[in-house]
Amino acid sequence: xxxxxxxxxxxxxxxxxxxxxxxxxxxxxxxxxxxxxxxxxxxxxxxxxxxxxxxxxxxxxxxxxxxxxxxxxxxxxxxxxxxxxxxxxxxxxxxxxxxxxxxxxxxxxxxxxxxxxxxxxxxxxxxxxxxxxxxxxxxxxxxxxxxxxxxxxxxxxxxxxxxxxxxxxxxxxxxxxxxxxxxxxxxxxxxxxxxxxxxxxxxxxxxxxxxxxxxxxxxxxxxxxxxxxxxxxxxxxxxxxxxxxxxxxxxxxxxxxxxxxxxxxxxxxxxxxxxxxxxxxxxxxxxxxxxxxxxxxxxxxxxxxxxxx
Amino acid sequence: xxxxxxxxxxxxxxxxxxxxxxxxxxxxxxxxxxxxxxxxxxxxxxxxxxxxxxxxxxxxxxxxxxxxxxxxxxxxxxxxxxxxxxxxxxxxxxxxxxxxxxxxxxxxxxxxxxxxxxxxxxxxxxxxxxxxxxxxxxxxxxxxxxxxxxxxxxxxxxxxxxxxxxxxxxxxxxxxxxxxxxxxxxxxxxxxxxxxxxxxxxxxxxxxxxxxxxxxxxxxxxxxxxxxxxxxxxxxxxxxxxxxxxxxxxxxxxxxxxxxxxxxxxxxxxxxxxxxxxxxxxxxxxxxxxxxxxxxxxxxxxxxxxxxxxxxxxxxxx
Numbered sequence: 001x002x003x004x005x006x007x008x009x010x011x012x013x014x015x016x017x018x019x020x021x022x023x024x025x026x027x028x029x030x031x032x033x034x035x036x037x038x039x040x041x042x043x044x045x046x047x048x049x050x051x052x053x054x055x056x057x058x059x060x061x062x063x064x065x066x067x068x069x070x071x072x073x074x075x076x077x078x079x080x081x082x083x084x085x086x087x088x089x090x091x092x093x094x095x096x097x098x099x100x101x102x103x104x105x106x107x108x109x110x111x112x113x114x115x116x117x118x119x120x121x122x123x124x125x126x127x128x129x130x131x132x133x134x135x136x137x138x139x140x141x142x143x144x145x146x147x148x149x150x151x152x153x154x155x156x157x158x159x160x161x162x163x164x165x166x167x168x169x170x171x172x173x174x175x176x177x178x179x180x181x182x183x184x185x186x187x188x189x190x191x192x193x194x195x196x197x198x199x200x201x202x203x204x205x206x207x208x209x210x211x212x213x214x215x216x217x218x219x220x221x222x223x224x225x226x227x228x229x230x231x232x233x234x235x236x237x238x239x240x241x242x243x244x245x246x247x248x249x250x251x252x253x254x255x256x257x258x259x260x261x262x263x264x265x266x267x268x269x270x271x272x273x274x275x276x277x278x279x280x281x282x283x284x285x286x287x288x289x290x291x292x293x294x295x296x297x298x299x300x301x302x303x304x305x306x307x308x309x
Numbered sequence: 310x311x312x313x314x315x316x317x318x319x320x321x322x323x324x325x326x327x328x329x330x331x332x333x334x335x336x337x338x339x340x341x342x343x344x345x346x347x348x349x350x351x352x353x354x355x356x357x358x359x360x361x362x363x364x365x366x367x368x369x370x371x372x373x374x375x376x377x378x379x380x381x382x383x384x385x386x387x388x389x390x391x392x393x394x395x396x397x398x399x400x401x402x403x404x405x406x407x408x409x410x411x412x413x414x415x416x417x418x419x420x421x422x423x424x425x426x427x428x429x430x431x432x433x434x435x436x437x438x439x440x441x442x443x444x445x446x447x448x449x450x451x452x453x454x455x456x457x458x459x460x461x462x463x464x465x466x467x468x469x470x471x472x473x474x475x476x477x478x479x480x481x482x483x484x485x486x487x488x489x490x491x492x493x494x495x496x497x498x499x500x501x502x503x504x505x506x507x508x509x510x511x512x513x514x515x516x517x518x519x520x521x522x523x524x525x526x527x528x529x530x531x532x533x534x535x536x537x538x539x540x541x542x543x544x545x546x547x548x549x550x551x552x553x554x555x556x557x558x559x560x561x562x563x564x565x566x567x568x569x570x571x572x573x574x575x576x577x578x579x580x581x582x583x584x585x586x587x588x589x590x591x592x593x594x595x596x597x598x599x600x601x602x603x604x605x606x607x608x609x610x611x612x613x614x615x616x617x618x619x620x621x622x623x624x625x626x627x
Contacts, residue, residue: 012432015425023498024451027459105354111605113559115577119598120360136379245455248561252581277461284457295453
C-alpha cells in the first residue's frame with residue numbers, strides 16, 4: 001500500500017510476536033535455567049539434576065534408564081513399522097479401483113485422540129477372553145490368555161515356546177503391545193503421504209521398466225523407493241519426533257507401570273505429581289535436545305520439497 | 310504442501326492394464342493373479358476397523374452383558390442394544406459438561422490462532438521491512454520446541470499473574486491456572502509457529518499484480534486483507550482450522566497441567582480420570598470414548614479433503 005507508515009507492519013505482527021516470545025521463547029530459556037537449580041528453584045546445583053538422570057539412584061520410583069531404553073525402542077520399532085506398512089499399503093492400494101475406501105478405513109484412527117485410542121485398545125487387550133478380542137482369538141486357538149499390557153516376557157512367548165523367556169530391558173511384550181497401538185493410529189498418515197508421493201512418479205518410467213521385463217519387486221526397489229526417498233524421509237522424521245514426545249497413550253494404558261515409562265511420561269510424573277521441578281526441567285531439556293536435530297532436518301526437508309514443487 | 314491428486318489414479322491403472330495386455334495374459338488369468346492383492350487389502354481394511362467397531366458395538370450393550378459374552382455376540386441380536394450407557398456417562402459421569410468444556414476450549418483457541426497468524430502472515434508476505442524475514446524465520450524456528458519444554462515456567466508465570474475473579478458464563482478463573490483464557494492463549498501460542506508458516510506461504514502465492522492494482526485503486530491494507538487475501542486463501546485457512554481444531558480437541562497435556570479442576574476438564578482429561586477410577590467398567594469407558602470421537606469423525610467424513618490436507622501439512626508441527 002502506498003504511503004504506509006513504517007510502524008504499521010510491526011503492529012500487524014505484534015500479537016504473534018508477543019505470544020510466541022512469552023509462551024515459547026522465554027519458557028525454553030527458563031527451563032534450561034531451572035534444570036540447573038534445586039527442586040525449589042532456589043540454589044544453583046550445577047549438573048546435579050542431569051547426574052540424577054544418568055546415575056538413576058531412585059530406580060524404584062523413577063527408572064530413568066528404563067525410560068531412555070524404552071524411548072529408543074519406540075523410535076526404532078514404531079518408525080520402521082509404520083513407514084514400512086504405510087509404504088506397502090500405498091503401493092498396493094494404488095493398484096486397485098477401491099483405493100480411497102481402503103485408505104479411508106486405515107486413515108480413520110488419525111482423527112481420534114490418543115486417549116480414545118487407549119480406551120479402544122485397553123478393551124482389545126483385556127485379559128478376560130470374553131472381553132478382550134485378542135485373548136478371545138488366542139483362546140479360540142487353544143492358547144492361554146496374555147496380559148498384554150503387564151507382561152514383560154519376550155515377545156515371541158505369546159505364541160511359541162521358542163527362544164529365551166525374557167529378553168533384556170526394553171524388548172518386552174508390553175512395550176510392543178503399546179507400540180502396536182501407535183502403529184494402528186499412524187500407518188494411515190504414512191500411507192496417505194506416500195500415496196501422494198507415488199502419484200508423482202512418472203508412469204512412463206514404470207511402464208518402460210515393465211516393458212523391459214523388470215519384475216514388480218525390481219520396479220519397487222529400484223525405481224519407486226529411490227524416487228520416493230525424500231518423501232519417506234519426511235514421514236520418518238515426523239514419526240521419530242512423534243515417538244520421542246508421545247506420552248498420552250502410555251499414560252492412559254499403563255500409567256508407565258510394568259517398565260513401560262518413556263521420557264515424556266517420566267517428565268509428567270516427576271514434574272506434576274512428584275513436584276520435582278529441577279529433575280523435571282532436566283528431562284524436558286533432554287527431550288528437547290533429542291527432538292532438535294530431527295526437527296531441524298524435518299523443517300529443512302519440508303522447505304526443499306515445497307521449493308521443488 | 311503435499312496434495313492428494315485423485316485424478317491421476319485412474320490414468321495409472323489404465324496404463325498398467327495396457328502393460329498387462331502387452332504380456333498377453335488372458336483376462337481370466339489376470340483376475341486370478343490379482344485375487345491375493347484384493348484379499349490382503351480387504352483383510353487389512355477389516356482388521357484396521359475391528360477395534361473401532363468393537364468399541365462402538367460395546368458402547369450400546371447392556372452393562373451386564375459386556376463381561377459375560379464377547380462384543381461379537383451382540384451383532385447376532387441387535388435388538389438388545391440400548392443407549393443407557395450414554396445416558397449414564399453424559400448425566401452422572403459429567404461427560405456432558407466435559408463435552409461443553411472441550412468446545413469452550415477448542416473453538417476460541419482455533420479462531421484466535423487463525424486470526425493472529427493470518428494478520429502476522431499478511432505482514433510477513435506483503436509488508437516487507439528490514440529484518441522482517443529474520444523475524445519470520447525466528448517464529449518458525451520455534452516449531453522445534455516441544456510443549457513439555459514450556460510447561461513449568463508457564464505454570465509459575467500463571468500462578469504469579471493469577472487473576473482470581475470468576476469468568477462470567479464459562480466458569481473458572483479469569484486468568485491463571487484453571488482458567489479458559491489461560492488455556493486459549495497457550496494453545497494459540499503453541500499453534501502459531503506452524504500457522505504463520507503455512508499462511509505466509511499461502512499468502513505469498515497470490516499474484517502481486519492483484520494486490521498492487523487494488524492498492525492503486527485506494528484500498529487500505531485491511532480491505533486488501535479481508536476482501537482479497539482471505540477469500541483467495543480459503544482452502545489453506547480451512548485445512549489449518551481443521552488441523553488446529555483436532556489438535557486442541559485431542560490434547561491431553563495442556564489440559565492436564567492447566568485445567569486440573571474437574572468442572573473445567575475437557576473430555577480427554579475426564580476419560581483419563583474415568584480410566585483410573587473405573588478401569589474395567591467398559592460400558593462407561595466405551596460410551597465416553599465414543600462421545601469424544603463423534604466430532605472428529607464427523608469432520609473426517611464431512612470435510613475429508615481439507616482434513617487430509619490439514620493433517621499432512623500439519624505433520625511438521627511440534
